[in-house]
Amino acid sequence: MKIGQKPELPGALAQTGLAKQAKSPAPAAEGVAKGAAAASAAGVPVTVSGSARALEQPGRTSSEFDAKRVSAVRAAIGNGTFKVNAEVIADKMLSSAQEIFSRSRG
Secondary structure (H helix, E strand, C coil): CCCCCCCCCHHHHHHHCCHHHHHCCCCCHHHHHHHHHHHHHCCCCCCCCHHHHHHCCCCCCCCCCCHHHHHHHHHHHHHCCCCCCHHHHHHHHHHHHHHHHHHHHC
């Protein structure tokens, strides 16, 4: 389904009582868990694919970031002194592509 188009099965949404939720904006990452819990409490089955479970990293929290680094980058951008290293970005993009290809073949 494309953005802005009506769902293919509008009766299915009305039958499950989720028509109002479908019209509201998508929840943030934190709200997804709350929405899933509410859906399961409402009797709507929710399943997570094996691929989605594989993306979940055990032990990692959403607050895991370097606040000092974020503020330093934000200040550098604000000052106009932030430099983008295109070579590093290209190397990481190639590395990511190689990882994706190796997973799809493997």
